[in-house]
Ligand SMILES: Nc1ncnc2c1ncn2[C@@H]1O[C@H](COP(=O)(O)OP(=O)(O)OP(=O)(O)O)[C@@H](O)[C@H]1O
C-alpha cells in the first residue's frame with residue numbers, strides 16, 4: 125500500500141525498544157515519523173503537520189524529568205493549537221501526565237503500552253481531528269459566502285460585495301438597481317454599517333408609499349402653519365438622517381417637482397423646509413434604489429436626467445436570483461437553518477427533488493420569494509424533509525425541456541400570477557404578498573401577460 129495515503133503520526137520517543145515496538149504495531153494504519161528529542165520533533169511537526177502526536181515526557185537531555193516533554197508540548201501547541209498530542213508516560217508519572225493535559229495535551233497513556241488500547245485511542249484522535257478540520261472548512265467557506273448578512277457565493281454577488289466595500293468609505297451618492305426582492309434595502313444598510321456614519325441614523329423612506337402631496341414635507345420637513353394641518357414645526361427625513369444615511373427607496377416614483385429639490389440638496393447640501401425661509405445645512409449621505417427602468421423613465425420624461433447622473437455616479441446592480449447560479453440553494457439552506465431554529469424545528473433538510481425544483485424555478489420575486497417559500501415550508505412540512513410540494517413548487521416542468529428557458533419561465537410566472545390572483549379574489553395586495561413581489565412588479569407582470577385588473 126502507498127504510504128502517503130495513511131495519516132501521518134509523529135512519535136516523539138527516545139527509548140529504542142518502544143520505538144521499534146510502536147513502529148511495528150502502527151505502520152499498518154499510519155505513516156509514523158519517529159524522532160527522539162525536542163528539536164527534531166518541532167522540525168518534523170512543521171514539515172509534516174500530523175494531526176496527532178504521541179509524546180514521551182522524559183526526553184534527553186534530562187530523560188528522568190518531564191521538563192523537556194512539557195516544553196515540547198508547549199511548542200507544538202504554539203504552532204498548531206488544534207494538534208492532538210497524546211502523552212505517553214511511565215507508571216509513577218501520572219501527575220506529570222495530568223499536568224500535561226492541563227497544558228493542552230489531548231489525553232495520556234501509561235507504559236507499558238497496551239497496543240490495542242493505544243490504537244483505539246489514536247483512532248478517536250484522528251476522527252476528532254477530521255471533524256474539527258471539516259468544521260473549520262465549512263466555517264471559512266461560510267465566511268466568504270456572507271458579507272454583512274448578505275449571502276452570495278457566485279462571482280456576481282462577490283462583485284457586489286466588493287462595490288459595497290469600496291463605496292462605503294466615501295460620501296458619494298449610490299444608486300442600487302435590481303428587481304424586486306433582490307436585496308436592495310439590505311445592500312443600503314450594509315453600505316451604512318460599513319461607513320464612518322454607522323453610529324449615526326439610517327433613515328429609510330419608501331417614495332412610492334407616500335401620497336404625492338405629502339412627499340415634500342416628509343423629505344424636507346415643514347414650518348409651523350405652512351399648510352393646513354401643519355400644527356407644529358416638523359423636521360423631514362433628510363434632516364433626521366443628519367450625519368448618517370438616507371435610503372430613498374423606489375426613487376423612480378418621486379414626482380418631478382420633488383426631483384428638482386432633491387437635486388439641489390444633492391448638489392448644495394442645503395435644504396429648505398416647506399414654508400420655511402432659511403436654508404438649513406445638512407450632512408446626509410444618500411443611497412437610492414429602484415426596480416424601475418430609469419432609462420425608460422428618462423426617455424418618457426418622468427425622471428430627470430440631471431438627477432439620474434447625480435445619483436448614478438456609483439451604481440450597484442444586484443443580479444436577479446435566477447442569474448446567481450448556486451446561490452439559490454445556498455440561500456435556501458441558510459433560510460432553512462434560520463427558520464428551523466426560530467420555529468424549534470432543527471435538523472430539517474431538502475429532498476433532491478426540492479433542490480431540483482429550487483434550481484429550476486424562475487424566482488420572479490427573487491430572494492424575498494425564496495425566503496417566504498422556505499419560511500412557509502418549515503411551518504407546513506410534516507416531517508424533517510422538505511419536498512418540492514412543501515415549497516409549493518412544481519416538481520417537474522414536464523415539457524419544459526423542449527421549450528426555451530425564457531418560455532418555461534414565463535409560463536410558470538403566468539401560472540403563479542394567475543393562481544395568486546384567483547386565490548386572492550383579484551386583490552392586488554394579497555396576491556403580491558403571496559408571490560413575494562411588490563405591487564408595481566405584480567402590475568408589470570399582469571401587463572406582460574395581459575391579465576385583467578379587477579381591483
Ligand atoms: N443576499 C441575501 N442574503 C440573505 N438575505 C437576503 C439577501 N438578499 C435579500 N435578502 C432578504 O430578502 C428579503 C428582501 O430583501 P430586500 O428588502 O433588501 O430587497 P429589495 O430589493 O429591497 O426588495 P423590494 O424591491 O421588494 O423592496 C429581505 O428579507 C432580506 O433579508
Ligand SMILES: [Mg+2]
Nearest residue numbers: 305308309373
Ligand atoms: Mg426594498
